[in-house]
Amino acid sequence: MKFARLANGLGILLLLGSLWTAACSVEGRAASGQESETANASADSPEAPQEATLVRVQNVLVAPMELKLEATANIESLDSVDVVAERAEPVLEILVEEGDRVRPGQVLARLRSSLASLSLQEAVVRVSEASDELARVQRDHDRNLKLAKEGQTSLISEREVETSAQALLAAKTRVESAKLSRDLAAVDLERCTLTAPIAGTVTARDISLGDMTTMGARVFQIVDLHHPKAIFYRPQRELSLLQVGQKLSATSEAFPGVLLHGEIERISPIVDTQSGTIKVTAAIDPSAAEPPLDLLPVGILVRLELVLDRHEEALLIPKRALLYEGQKVLCYVARDGVAKRIEVIPGFEDPEYLECLPAAGLLATDQVVVVGADRLADGDLLEILQDQPEDEEPAPGETDTAAATTSATTD
Known part of the structure; x- marks a missing residue:
């Protein structure tokens, strides 16, 4: 009996398994059919339109364009002179101050000149004495030559004629020496008056009234501020782009709103082997500035702009x-x-x-x-x-x- 019930149970389980397998097979075929129909429908439908991309545009600008070279430099003056004292004398008079414009030869100050004046007077006297002595010796020598030519051998010998000739030569030498001393005394007297060697502006005064000057020490500085230069250095690869006479413009924070103009004055013919740069010197014209300037102080920083080409x-x-x-x-x-x-x-x-x-x-x-x-x-x-x-x-x-x-x- 137990075996019969077990056999019936196994049969029921096998029947249920068969039914489940059949049901899954039907569902699989149905799903496959639906996928096939969906794929066929997709294949038969038209292609979806491409979506446009939202962008922002701007018109191409047609305008001049320039190739520019920019550099910075300090304004310099190539004409700057230190006036030094050539005599140790007290300062008696000062005629210029810092900021004054001077011309070549203009008197800047005067030192004590009394000693130098006396030395000159003494030298003049010595020249006069030497000249008188020369005249006397010349007369003696002329007389000796005259007697020798007339054959008065009993009155003068050849030795005396030779001696008078040597005395004449010595007298001439003393005259020349006296004149040289006089000229040196005159130069010393001129050194008591300090003058401007160049045209420019007094930028420094290092003496006061009553000061004792020291030989070789600076007493004034004169700088030509009316011909300023801007010296800058550029890489050697730009050598072919630079030319003497090229125009440039410049601006400086020292003069807001002022546009300076100038041109390249010199281009160094050699390249610095350490930095690989070339030295360029540009001349700046203050009177051509917008608006015009009277002068351009030395030392201010300027920004230079050169136009090398233009389309x-x-x-x-x-x-x-x-x-x-x-x-x-x-x-x-x-x-x-x-x-x-x-x-x-x-x-x-x-x-x-x-x-x-x-x-x-x-x-x-x-x-x-x-x-x-x-x-x-x-x-x-x-x-x-x-x-x-x-x-x-x-x-x-x-x-x-x-x-x-x-x-x-x-x-």
Whole structure:
């Protein structure tokens, strides 16, 4: 009996397993049929339209672009002279002060000259005495020569004639020596008067009334401030770009709002082997400044700008529109609502724009993508939002709306 019940139970379990397997097979075939129908329906349906990318564009700017060289330098004067005392004498008179303009030979100060004047007078007296002595010796020698020629050998010998000739030569030497002493005394007297060696401006006065000057010590400094120079150094690779006579402009914080003008005066023919730079000297004309200046103080810092080349109708791309792939410079332009990739051929540039040379295929009528370019590929559809340049005036309606918004916020 037990065996019969066990056999019946096993049969029931086998029947239930068979029914479960059949049910799963039917469901699998039904799901496979649905997937096949879905795939067929997808294959038969048309392709979904591509979604446009929202971008902001800006017109290509056509304007002159210049290749500029910028440098900084201190204003210098190549004509700067220290006036030194050549005699140790007390200062009796000072005729100029710092800031005074002087001309060559103008008297700056006078030292005590009484001793030098007496020395000169003494030298003049010695010249007179030597000249008188020379005249006496000359007469004696002439008389001896006359007697010798007349054959009066009993009255004068050849030895006496020779002696008188030597005395004459010595007298002439004493006269020349006396004249030299007189000239030296005159120079010493001139040294008691300090004069300007060049035209310029007195920039330093190192003596006061009553001071005892020291030989070789500076008493005045004179600087030519009306021919200022700016000396700067550039890399040797720029040597071919620089030329004598090139115009430049300059600005300085010492003169806000003043534009200085000048030109390159000299270019050093040698390159510094340690720094690899060349020395450039530029002449600055204060009278040509805008507005004009009387003079330019030595030592002020100026920022120089040289225009090396100029393209009149350059195609300019905002730098925020540029993309970089290795050594390539790229941008996207919007043409007929489609993105077109342009490989930029760089030209000149400034802080905001880069010139694209015409060979790159950029057109003056193109609009470059300035926002959203990093999400684009060549041929993508575009939804364009026009970018408004910062210097463009807003429309009247926009101004009124902004004013109303501000007023409402204030209230």
